[in-house]
Amino acid sequence: MDPWSAFLDSEGRVMDPDALRKRIFYGGVEYDLRKEVWKFLLGYHACDSTYAEREYLSSVKKSEYEILKSQWQSISPAQAKRFTKFRERKGLIEKDVVRTDRSISFYDGDDNPNVALLHDILLTYSFYNFDLGYCQGMSDLLSPILFVMGDESESFWCFVELMEHLGPNFNRDQSGMHSQLFALSKLVEILDCPLHNYLRQADCLNYFFCFRWILIQFKREFEYEKVMRLWEVLWTRYLSEHLHLYVCVAILKRYRKKIMGEQMDFDTLLKFINELSGRINLDDTLRDAEALCICAGENGAACIPPGTPPSLPIETGLLCSQQEQDEI
Known part of the structure; x- marks a missing residue:
């Protein structure tokens, strides 16, 4: 039995979340287990979910992701000419993904499909969370998630969970x-x-x-x-x-x-x-x-005021525009 399986009951529920968190805090997660464990750490999967429930959720979320993605894929060139915000965000994402972690073999080389996935996930996220959109630095946060997950839909939803906590980092008023x-x-x-x-x-x-x-x-x-x-x-x-x-x-x-x-x-x-x-x-x-x-x-x-990120969910109305986010 691998160390991860020892934390699960026969139906796949995490039996002792606190013990699991302590184990990860002091010992990390083995590379080949990250794809599964990170989904729990990020909140994509609930600790009390079963194997069957997680499989169903993955199917539902995959369909939901494809619907979200189709929202920008269906924009025609003529429509894009009249959609300034879309052109701005798309341009920023295209500029950032081609310089994100290109020294890593997963992202190196010309016409790398994983760079294209970074682009698609970030552009889809900008439609999912239109108020937040895209700000420089988000490609840095997504890159390791896609590297570990290797799946477009699951990477997207894990990124969504991460941004629920780190979204305030990109508030317009900082x-x-x-x-x-x-x-x-x-x-x-x-x-x-x-x-x-x-x-x-x-x-x-x-x-x-x-x-x-x-x-x-x-x-x-x-x-x-x-x-x-x-x-x-x-x-x-x-x-x-x-x-x-x-x-x-x-x-x-x-x-x-x-x-x-x-x-x-x-x-x-x-x-x-x-x-x-x-x-x-x-x-x-x-x-x-x-x-x-x-x-x-x-x-x-x-010393840490209540609501200090990452404990505070994203608040609308205080989020950055592309031009306002300084170079990191």
Whole structure:
């Protein structure tokens, strides 16, 4: 019996969701099990669903996806000329997918069908959630999901579930990002007071140098396999729904002496943070983040205002337009 099957009863229900989340938090998910397990972590499948119910759901959702996809596939060239929003979103998606993870064999080469799937899923999502539409960074969030799922419909619905939690990251007024950056500043204040005081003196308390980390969940900071490991840890919400903020604190604490010793101003700090990409040790960072989360306890939880993403579903009316989303 494989480790995953041990968590399921005879009809396929997850018997102990908390034990499963703990197992994934500390041990990750084996590559060949991710396609099934991620559906539960993302909320596409309910833990109390049976094999039969999941098979039925997959069939229903596949049909629903095809209907959604047909909405933009049926737009004629003449109609597209009179549909500015469609042309804008389609153009942005086409521009972004051809530069998303092309170094990964799954997406490399000319006329790669998986790049075409990225395009189709993102354009379909922009019709499914028309208020949110498409913003730069979404292709980064979809890429590993499609890589793992290998199925267009299931990738779409898993992406939908992910965006229910991360959609506020793309709010037009950046309120979702601001709330997380505010919470991060409060966590640093209680977990690393010297660094907090330095950043205050350097006029860096807006923490915008961590913007990319939070917006796309460290997608560009680690190599591809490490990103998937990190994401499944975050998705367990085992210690905290906001563990990603403790990951930020862990990285900043690790480089505190360099930041303070070199008296970095905002521009220097932003450059330094961006250049950490590919150089951060994930295992050490996760251990540090876990320890910081436990250390902070209730005081840490109190630093995070209610409704701070990823705990808040998407709110309509506050979402970004394509032109307003800055380059990441």
